[in-house]
Amino acid sequence: MRILVFANTPAHVHLYRHAVSRLEERGHDVCVLGREYDCTTDLLEFYGLPYQPYGAHGTEPTSRLAFGRELVGQLGRIATTTRRFSPDVVFGRGPYAAFAGSLARAPTVLVLDDEPGSFNHTVSRPFADCILSPAVTRRDLGDAHYTFEGFKECAYLHPAVFDPDPAVHEYLGIDPDEPYVIVRFNALDALHDAGIEGFSSAQRLDLIERLSERATVFVSDEGDDLALTDLPARPYDLHPALIHDAMAGADLLVADTGTMVTEAGLLGTPAIRYRGTDDHVYGEFRELERVGLVEQADSYDDVRDRALDLLEDETATDRWAQRRREYVGDLVNLTDVLVDVAEARGSVDRLGPATRRTLRKRSTPS
Structure with a gap:
């Protein structure tokens, strides 16, 4: 064929x-x-x-x-x-x-x-x-x-097709026990993104500053227009094929884009999506919220505060991993x-x- x-x-x-x-x-x-x-x-x-x-x-x-x-x-x-x-x-x-x-x-x-x-x-x-x-x-x-x-x-x-690479901390250049966060900024250039606003420039800077006080921050910027030179963050610069391994090892993902939030949830990584002006109701996010694998917020302050709470919660990653075991394997x-x-x-x-x-x-x- x-x-x-x-x-x-x-x-x-x-x-x-x-x-x-x-x-x-x-x-x-x-x-x-x-x-x-x-x-x-x-x-x-x-x-x-x-x-x-x-x-x-x-x-x-x-x-x-x-x-x-x-x-x-x-x-x-x-x-x-x-x-x-x-x-x-x-x-x-x-x-x-x-x-x-x-x-x-x-x-x-x-x-x-x-x-x-x-x-x-x-x-x-x-x-x-x-x-x-x-x-x-x-x-x-x-x-x-x-x-x-x-x-x-x-x-x-x-789980039948994905096994995370245990060496991802080494690839990222951090210690094996070092907590890290991945922040994903959407370019919002797709046809279905018309009229939608994600994190503002000021919010991006504030989010990075606050998260960096509790963990190493890696930034994946789809639009590639954020200069990190003077910010307490590193660019996520591994080969793009390793992004799921990196997400699986992260303590938290924060994003204003949908796919990576869904992926993080299915990997058992705490994930927060900033909806911004996106008022569309997605069945996928609603379901992942129902089983406790994804969270969403309309307010930037709510996103930031919840992200900081999760980083201070030493049991969060274990809870998400348990929810993944109970839910994803049956899909x-x-x-x-x-x-x-x-x-x-x-x-x-x-x-x-x-x-x-x-x-x-x-x-x-x-």
């Missing part, structure tokens, strides 16, 4: 990397179409995935008009690769996967979550033969929509599902009984 996979962001690389490797081991021909965004191609190369670039997207704010122009050029390159590769099934999301699947007349599988806005869902839904999403997703995307118990991050953070290993769906050419009806039982027809929650 020939399987085409889209990796538009670093998160998509992680989502599919285990499935791509396993499909190749089973003798399938896989092509990953990658877009240079943040560290996407660095990850594709690190994991040795068979990829071809189709474009780039910067981390500076982008208008809808500029995004539209960018999209047209990228679709041209996608068309060329799709015709040459002639896939039997396509995996991805949004207009990219929808376009490739339609052009190749191949079944299209979308893995979606509870992101704000409706552009990706509206554009891709009519072309999808199978839509997979976490059961906590609040959207109902029609007859092809199936849900699973878990999160899309379970494709790479489920679906999404990599298994992706591999089986690929080999079934996107048809849920062709799946074996065991995998079929992990998927449910979508029913809108009350």
Whole structure:
């Protein structure tokens, strides 16, 4: 079989990397179409995935008009690769996967979550033969929509596929018992980030100053516009493929971006998300809040004060680790599902009984 996979962001690389490797081991021909965004191609190369670039997207704010122009050029390159590769099934999301699947007349599988806005869902839904999403997703995307118990991050953070590197303190250049915090600042440049404000410049500086009084602070700045020279913090500068190992060893993650907060929660690391002006209700965060793995706050003062409280609480990391053991191990290993769906050419009806039982027809929650 020939399987085409889209990796538009670093998160998509992680989502599919285990499935791509396993499909190749089973003798399938896989092509990953990658877009240079943040560290996407660095990850594709690190994991040795068979990829071809189709474009780039910067981390500076982008208008809808500029995004539209960018999209047209990228679709041209996608068309060329799709015709040459002639896939039997396509995996991805949004207009990219929808376009490739339609052009190749191949079944299209979308893995979606509870992101704000409706552009990706509206554009891709009519072309999808199978839509997979976490059961906590609040959207109902029609007859092809199936849900699973878990999160899309379970494709790479489920205990069955992820073991943290115990040497991460050494990589970071700190003592084995030295507490550390990862602070993630979002570039807020994605289409679904339009109109959203995260930490202000003053809040970023204050947060770093206060956290540094209790732990070593590593800053991951997606926009790369924060100078740390005169601040009591270090840039997070390990290879991006090690970020989950670093999060697993951290005492705390604080961020104004969603994916890394979800990941930290699934790793059993105390995580706080600053919502800022984002009033979208995410099913994933609501579920992780319910089981005590993630916290959110609208006020910067609440974020800062709660972060400081957690750093002073010597039992916090043990409590989060116990919650992870009790919750995450029972979730679906999404990599298994992706591999089986690929080999079934996107048809849920062709799946074996065991995998079929992990998927449910979508029913809108009350």
